[in-house]
Structures are given as C-alpha cells and as structure tokens.
Amino acid sequence: MKLIRFTLTVAHFFIMIFLLGTLLNAYVPPKTFPYLNLLSLAFPVLMILNLLLLIFWAVSRKKRGLVFLLLSLILINPTRRWVNYSEKSTEKPNLKIVTANIHSVQDGYGEIFSYFKSVDADVVLVQEYRTDFNIPGYPYSQMDHKVVAINSKLKIVSQKILVKTEIGGGLLCDIEVNGKIIRFISVYLHPFMFEKTKLTETPEINTYKPKVKYIVGKLIPTFKIHQNEIAEIRKAIDDSPYPVILAGDFNAVPNSYEYYHLGKNLKDTFMEVGNGSGTSFHDYQFPIRIDYIFCSKSIKPVNYQVDRSVKISDHYPVIAEFKID
Structure with missing residues (x-):
C-alpha cells in the first residue's frame, strides 16, 4: 500500500506541476516555448x-492531500473558464x-438566417461564411474575404480589416449603441486543419505514437501563427477610444496563450454571468471551448448562453446580453 501511495503522490505532483504550468501561458509566447500551450488542451483531463486524487487523499486521511488542496485553490479561476457558476x-x-462559426453550412443560409432572426440579436458576428452574408432585417453589414462578418441592426460608423490571411481573419466595426460607440471585433484565428481520418483508427495510422506526432505537428506551427495574429488584434483593442466587445472563434481553449492575451484587460462574459459548461465545439467527443465573448470592464454583462438547442454547424452559437450605460 505504501508503494501505491508513493506512486500516486509522485503522479499527483506532476499533475499539479502541469496544471500550474498552464498559468505560464500568460507570460511565455509560443515562439519562445510552444509546448506550454499544449498543457492548456490537457487541462480538463488533468x-x-x-x-480524483484529492478525494483519495481525503478518504485515506493523508496530510499530503491538504497540500495538494491548497495548491488547487490557485486553479479556481482557470477551472471556472471551463465550468462556471x-x-x-x-x-x-x-x-x-x-x-x-457557421463552417458546416453547405446548402445556403436559409436555416441559419431563420435561426439568427429568431434570436433577434442587435449584432451578429459570424466566422467562416462561404458567400456574401447579409441577414434580412440587418441593414448594416461588413465582411472580409469569407472568413469573418458582422451584421448589425445598429449603425456601423466605421470599420477595418485587422487580420487577413487565406484562412484566418479579424474584423473591426465601431457601432453606435444607445448613443455610445462600441468597438466590435469579430475574430477567427488560424485553424489547425486536422484531417479527421488521421485522428481515428485507420490502416495508415494505427498506433498512438503517430497520432500524437501528427497532432503536435499541427498544433505547434499554428500556435506561432496565432501569436502574430493576436499582436494585430491586440493593437485594435489597446488603441480603441471606445469600449470593446471581442467575440469569435479563437481556435484555442481557456488558459492558453491565445486566451490570456486576447482577453487581457477584458472580462470573459462566461465567467461573469455564465453557468454550466462553456463547451462550444461539439465535433469531437471531448469538451472544447473555443468560442468566446469578451468585453471591456466598463460594459456590464447580463446574460451568457451557449445555445445547444441547435446544430447549425460544428459549433454551438454563443449568445450574450449587456447593459450599456
């Protein structure tokens, strides 16, 4: 039994090191050491x-469990970014x-337009649209090259494309809301471009090691691309003379470099007023939150919802309501 407890203690120590290591993503950029960002993907499992180990130490009445519990308190907010009350x-x-993100829409926009009209939002931000995206009843719209778009019932007073790559994008629209200007930024960071057949058992890839090599080979270069994209988006946030609402598909999970740096000095509306799981991407059998809505500290979030009642794509829509004073 002593050997088992010793083994579990060592395992728990390394689990805690890995969990705490995700905090370093706020400081260490991917171009310096990209492997830290991998830990954010493993956060739920870790x-x-x-x-489970904390429960084991409690049942075993071992004092070492108290040490691990105290260290776990540091991880309350990182955990709330995944599951919140x-x-x-x-x-x-x-x-x-x-x-x-409406990527999986293949047969026109009829169903998705109907959905957005039923939601009756003042501003709609979409990612990965295929052709001109203009929702009936939304007189103002801005788009880039089939990556990000903003439709608004409220007047758009200025706009600018922030990031424009073949498969990534960022779009800024300053919109008049109740007599005030709010800067809306719709974001779609560079995707990882996984081939799903290579993530399952196939004759070509039938062992664990090649899959890991393939996944890491996709993740690391993309982390570095994200760093460049974030620098451009951050400038639009930091230089904004107006309060900001930042939303979209970050292609990154909570506690990642992308999360920390795009959300810097902003409020995560899910943490402010959200409940339950923040998971928004449902194509894999794993909890993944990659769609976000952030806002300036001067804006009051009131409601937040991941709408799992519909499957208009491989992402669930995310809805938020605010009080603009």
Missing part, C-alpha cells in the same frame, strides 16, 4: 485526475449579440 444578474440588458 483537473479531473487532480480531483454565477448568480443571475438583476440588470436589464439593452444590447444582445450572438457569435457563431
């Missing part, structure tokens, strides 16, 4: 293992937005 806001919203 945290579940941590919780917040009290219902009493504020009355006066701005509603929805963001969605």
